[in-house]
Structure formats: structure tokens, C-alpha cells
Amino acid sequence: MENKLIRVGVIGCGAIGKEHIERLTNVVPQTKVVAVYDYVDKVAQDVAEKYDATSYASGEELIRSDEVDAIVVASTDDTHAGYAMECLKQNKYVFCEKPLALTAKECEEMMEVEAKQGHRLLQMGFNRRFDKGYVEMKKAIEEGEIGAPLMIHSAHRNISQAPGFETDYAITRVAIHEIDISRWLLGDEYDEVQVLSVKQSKRTTGDWLNPQLIMFKTNSGQRIDVEVQTDGAYAYDIQCQVVGEAGTLDLPDPATVVKRENQQVSYGLGDHWASRFSDSYNEEFLGWATGILKDQLVGASTWDGYASCVTSDALIKSRETGKPEKVTLMEQPEIYK
Structure with a gap:
């Protein structure tokens, strides 16, 4: 072709x-x-x-x-x-x-x-696999700049949601990006996952749980935490920090202009995913x-979509049981290796 x-x-x-x-x-x-x-x-x-x-x-x-x-x-x-x-x-x-x-x-x-x-x-x-910030983080990890990665701390914060939003969507539509990008950054699959209950925001406009705290453990023992705030946040804000043996990597904010005025230093944040990841x-x-x-x-790939689906199912089950749940994947077909 x-x-x-x-x-x-x-x-x-x-x-x-x-x-x-x-x-x-x-x-x-x-x-x-x-x-x-x-x-x-x-x-x-x-x-x-x-x-x-x-x-x-x-x-x-x-x-x-x-x-x-x-x-x-x-x-x-x-x-x-x-x-x-x-x-x-x-x-x-x-x-x-x-x-x-x-x-x-x-x-x-x-x-x-x-x-x-x-x-x-x-x-x-x-699409985050094509974001220049995440791409730079992946390269730094692979080149050993921070030693072996030990943990990831991340957050996914939203200003609002469309009518009909449900608690499960915080995982299947929002945190699914962190599910995928964390696997990609670390080059590892998940062993177990958990959803922890946290104090709920009064700014939530519907009856779904908000925020939620999601935890992952990879097969090699790395830990990942994701704060998922689906409504009432100050901006659309994506945060990610990889903690390694010899240093850390922090996802840069996309803003490029820092303003100094009225005895303050500030810069703008986005209000929507489309502008942040355009x-x-x-x-x-x-x-x-x-x-x-x-x-x-x-x-x-299709394998990545499958892994995210299995992980989402385990997270939803964990929220219901209140316990960590195992992530059990089939053997990876050769075409995706």
C-alpha cells in the first residue's frame, strides 16, 4: 500500500x-x-x-x-x-x-x-503514547537515567462530565488512560489492583463516586497510584511522576508562558482533554x-485493549469487594510480542 x-x-x-x-x-x-x-x-x-x-x-x-x-x-x-x-x-x-x-x-x-x-x-x-512528555519519560526510563523505576504517582482531574456519567466510567472512560500509559512506561503487566475509598467531593454534580483512588502492583513489584477526579476539579489536569532508584521524572505541564504580575507568578491550565492532547x-x-x-x-494494539479491559474489570470488582483483585491475562499471542 x-x-x-x-x-x-x-x-x-x-x-x-x-x-x-x-x-x-x-x-x-x-x-x-x-x-x-x-x-x-x-x-x-x-x-x-x-x-x-x-x-x-x-x-x-x-x-x-x-x-x-x-x-x-x-x-x-x-x-x-x-x-x-x-x-x-x-x-x-x-x-x-x-x-x-x-x-x-x-x-x-x-x-x-x-x-x-x-x-x-x-x-x-x-493517544498518550504519542504525547511528547510521556515519550520523553519512556525514553529516560529505557536509557536508565533514573535507575530502575520503583513507583508511579499520577492524577487525572476533570472539571465536569456529561449527563449520565456513572461510577464505573471513572475507570472505563477516564482512568483507562492511566491503566494503559503506566503499563507502557514500565513495560510490565499488572499483578493485582485495588480501588480505595476516599473522602467524597461536595462539588460532584451527580450521584457517582468522586474522587476514587486506584492502586496497581506490577508483576515485578512496582506500585502505581492514580487519583481519579471526574468532576469539580480546578482544571483539566494530568499529572504523572515516575520514582526511580536514582531520580524522578515529572510530566511537564503543557503551558509555556509564565506570567508575573500583581506580586504573583502564574500560568494557565487547560479546561478540556482536546486542547491538552491536541x-x-x-x-x-x-x-x-x-x-x-x-x-x-x-x-x-488489540492486546493492549484486552489488558486494559481485564484490568478495568478487576478494578470494578475491587471497588465492590473492598479488597485487592488479581489481574489474570491469557498467554500473549505471538503477533503482539
């Missing part, structure tokens, strides 16, 4: 779907959005008209179309597994937003189909396109 323009179909034309379409159109030179689908037909029709694409009657019809080379799945969480599986069966490249599926069994079935196709076809939407989203899709053309995807 070298040097060929990649014809992309996008399933799901909500906020994140529209952002991806904009990137694929104006940032990634190797791609052209030629097809869209959304369960709200009017939304799909409007997007199709704006980007000179075809609106399809169903996601499955879009996936099977000979006019589509690769697919972006940005629909509701409960539909991801079905669309991703259909892409794999059609031997088509697919970029799937998190979560990959609602059950580990669905992930296992996808890995079985992908392995039979003989090459990686799916990339997960874990550059990493760009790099993620540029990498996806290059990976398709070279038949060598480099982003998070």
Missing part, C-alpha cells in the same frame, strides 16, 4: 468523531475521509456534505465497502467490539477508540481473528497512517 492515499471511513460523528475527521482531512496528508456513518442520520449527512464524503446506512455497510481502505471507530462504547471485529474479518485496518470492548471475551475473540489474518490490523486510541492526537493519526502504508502499526 506504499504511497497510496488511504481512503478512511469514520463510524461515529459525535464530538470525538468530528475531531478525528478534521485531523484526517487537514493534518494527515496520507488520508482522505470518504465515508461516514452515525446512528443519527442527519448528523452523518451534514458531516458527509461538509467533507465531500458518502453517508452510509450502517457501520457494517461502510466497513464492507470497496471504497474504504481503513476505518475509525468513534461510536458509543457498546458498539466498539462489533465494528472492530467486522473490520478484522474484512482484513481492514481499524483505529478504535477506547474501550476496545465491554468484555474480555470479545477482546480474546478479536485477537484470534487478527492472528489468523497474519498481521496487526487494529490500533487502539491510547498535538498527541495529531502524532497518533500521522503514525497510524504511516503504519498502514508500511503494514507495521506502532500504536497500542
Whole structure:
């Protein structure tokens, strides 16, 4: 597929779907959005008209179309597994937003189909792997700059959530990023996980638990803690510190201008994930396109989506039992090693 323009179909034309379409159109030179689908037909029709694409009657019809080379799945969480599986069966490249599926069994079935196709076809939407701060941290760890990593302290703080938010979403939609990026930084899988109860914020606008404190232990004994604040925070703020034997690594704030005025020093913080990680989203899709053309995807894989799903299940179980829960993964298929 070298040097060929990649014809992309996008399933799901909500906020994140529209952002991806904009990137694929104006940032990634190797791609052209030629097809869209959304369960709200009017939304799909409007997007199709704006980007000179075809609106399809169903996601499955879009996936099977000979006019589509690769697919972006940005629909509701409960539909991801079905669309991703259909892409794999059609031997088509697919970029799937998190979560990959609602059950580990669905992930296992996808890995079985992908392995039979003989090459990686799916990339997960874990964009932090392309954020320059996390990339620099990963490089420093691998080059031994802080000695062996011992711990990670991190936080994921949000100003608000959309109506209908639930306690489990703090793990499956929010902390899922920390689940993946911590595995990636340390190059290890989890042994056990736990959710600890903490004093609840009066600023929470719904009836879900907020904040939550999540703990991980890797197979090699490293400990990770993640403060997940889903509502009422002062800003959208992502924090990460890796503690090593010989030093620490701190994720830099993205702000570049420090203001000094009125006897104060300050700098701005973001209010939304889209602005904080805009550059990493760009790099993620540029990498996806290059990976398709070279038949060598480099982003998070189906295995990573599976590991995150199993870990999420164990965390939800821990919150219910009040005890640490084991993370039990299947043997990793050769295609993902």
C-alpha cells in the first residue's frame, strides 16, 4: 500500500468523531475521509456534505465497502467490539477508540481473528503514547537515567462530565488512560489492583463516586497510584511522576508562558482533554497512517485493549469487594510480542 492515499471511513460523528475527521482531512496528508456513518442520520449527512464524503446506512455497510481502505471507530462504547471485529474479518485496518470492548471475551475473540489474518490490523486510541512528555519519560526510563523505576504517582482531574456519567466510567472512560500509559512506561503487566475509598467531593454534580483512588502492583513489584477526579476539579489536569532508584521524572505541564504580575507568578491550565492532547492526537493519526502504508502499526494494539479491559474489570470488582483483585491475562499471542 506504499504511497497510496488511504481512503478512511469514520463510524461515529459525535464530538470525538468530528475531531478525528478534521485531523484526517487537514493534518494527515496520507488520508482522505470518504465515508461516514452515525446512528443519527442527519448528523452523518451534514458531516458527509461538509467533507465531500458518502453517508452510509450502517457501520457494517461502510466497513464492507470497496471504497474504504481503513476505518475509525468513534461510536458509543457498546458498539466498539462489533465494528472492530467486522473490520478484522474484512482484513481492514481499524483505529478504535477506547474501550476496545465491554468484555474480555470479545477482546480474546478479536485477537484470534487478527492472528489468523497474519498481521496487526487494529490500533487502539491510547493517544498518550504519542504525547511528547510521556515519550520523553519512556525514553529516560529505557536509557536508565533514573535507575530502575520503583513507583508511579499520577492524577487525572476533570472539571465536569456529561449527563449520565456513572461510577464505573471513572475507570472505563477516564482512568483507562492511566491503566494503559503506566503499563507502557514500565513495560510490565499488572499483578493485582485495588480501588480505595476516599473522602467524597461536595462539588460532584451527580450521584457517582468522586474522587476514587486506584492502586496497581506490577508483576515485578512496582506500585502505581492514580487519583481519579471526574468532576469539580480546578482544571483539566494530568499529572504523572515516575520514582526511580536514582531520580524522578515529572510530566511537564503543557503551558509555556509564565506570567508575573500583581506580586504573583502564574500560568494557565487547560479546561478540556482536546486542547491538552491536541498535538498527541495529531502524532497518533500521522503514525497510524504511516503504519498502514508500511503494514507495521506502532500504536497500542488489540492486546493492549484486552489488558486494559481485564484490568478495568478487576478494578470494578475491587471497588465492590473492598479488597485487592488479581489481574489474570491469557498467554500473549505471538503477533503482539
